Amino acid sequence: ETGVTQSPTHLIKTRGQQVTLRCSSQSGHNTVSWYQQALGQGPQFIFQYYREEENGRGNFPPRFSGLQFPNYSSELNVNALELDDSALYLCASSLGAGGVETQYFGPGTRLLVL
Amino acid sequence: GESVGLHLPTLSVQEGDNSIINCAYSNSASDYFIWYKQESGKGPQFIIDIRSNMDKRQGQRVTVLLNKTVKHLSLQIAATQPGDSAVYFCAERASNYQLIWGAGTKLIIKP
Numbered sequence: 141e142t143g144v145t146q147s148p149t150h151l152i153k154t155r156g157q158q159v160t161l162r163c164s165s166q167s168g169h170n171t172v173s174w175y176q177q178a179l180g181q182g183p184q185f186i187f188q189y190y191r192e193e194e195n196g197r198g199n200f201p202p203r204f205s206g207l208q209f210p211n212y213s214s215e216l217n218v219n220a221l222e223l224d225d226s227a228l229y230l231c232a233s234s235l236g237a238g239g240v241e242t243q244y245f246g247p248g249t250r251l252l253v254l
Numbered sequence: 255g256e257s258v259g260l261h262l263p264t265l266s267v268q269e270g271d272n273s274i275i276n277c278a279y280s281n282s283a284s285d286y287f288i289w290y291k292q293e294s295g296k297g298p299q300f301i302i303d304i305r306s307n308m309d310k311r312q313g314q315r316v317t318v319l320l321n322k323t324v325k326h327l328s329l330q331i332a333a334t335q336p337g338d339s340a341v342y343f344c345a346e347r348a349s350n351y352q353l354i355w356g357a358g359t360k361l362i363i364k365p
Contacts, residue, residue: 142297173351182343182355183298196351230297238350241286245297 142166144233144246152252153221161216161249165233171195172214173243174206177228189214190237226253266362273331275359277344282325286347289318289329292358293340301329301342331361339363 143166153159165172171190175183185198189208203219212233218225228250232243267273279287285306290298304311304318304327311318317330327344341360345353 142299144297180357182345182357183353184355185352188351196349198352232297240347240351240353241288241303243300245299247295247297 142244142246144231144244146229146231146246146249148249149247150250150252152254154254155221155223157221157253158217158219159221159251161218161229161231161251163214163216163231163233163246165212165214165231166244169233169235169244170212171234171236171239172208172212173232173234173240174214174216175230175232176200176225177230177248179227183230186216188238195237221253223253226251263357264360264362266364267334268364269336270333273329273334273338273361275329275331275342275361277327277329277356279325279327279344279346281346281348281354282322284346284348287318287320287327288345288347288353289316289327290343290345290355291338291340292343298343334361334363336363336365 145164147162173188174186177183186200187197188195192208205217208214228248230248232245234243288303289301291301292298302313302318304320315332319328341358343355343358345355348354
């Protein structure tokens with residue numbers, strides 16, 4: 141186990157609703173990255189937070205937003221849910237800005253949008 | 255745009271044999287690559303990485319080969335075991351904070 145936890149494990153929402161996913165980073169890590177993984181595909185980078193600031197963003201619309209808290213845990217918020225938002229949402233924690241070389245992933249939250 | 259892709263979506267290997275999983279990348283400027291293993295219901299797990307100034311790197315039962323001339327990566331798993339069953343992803347570093355991932359290869363171990 142990596143020490144990265146995510147909640148909830150599964151979630152069902154309807155189109156147009158809003159959702160908040162949560163991630164607790166591994167002890168000592170100050171960076172959290174979020175990924176979207178559609179079924180049968182590789183993860184796609186959404187954004188990264190380092191010391192409570194967004195440190196980089198992938199090709200996702202503004203309705204995908206995030207927060208990082210002083211304890212370095214993080215939230216991913218998605219507004220106006222669409223059917224295509226159905227996916228596994230992964231968070232990964234690491235130490236230092238960037239940190240793709242030392243990312244530890246959580247088990248993910250499976251989101252189904254009906 | 256940048257992309258990382260895999261040649262085979264599914265690979266079946268006899269237990270005890272060696273497995274070779276291939277990956278092509280398109281950005282010749284990429285300087286760092288990672289292989290991940292993802293078991294069902296779990297997040298990706300780091301296996302091995304390689305920098306662009308290397309051609310080969312070995313870990314425990316795994317070897318990664320990098321051919322920059324043809325922009326190709328491979329992951330070799332020696333003496334494949336049932337616990338190796340998973341989806342394997344290659345990923346390249348697109349920036350300081352972003353990885354670009356391939357679609358994955360599912361490795362099936364036959365008893």
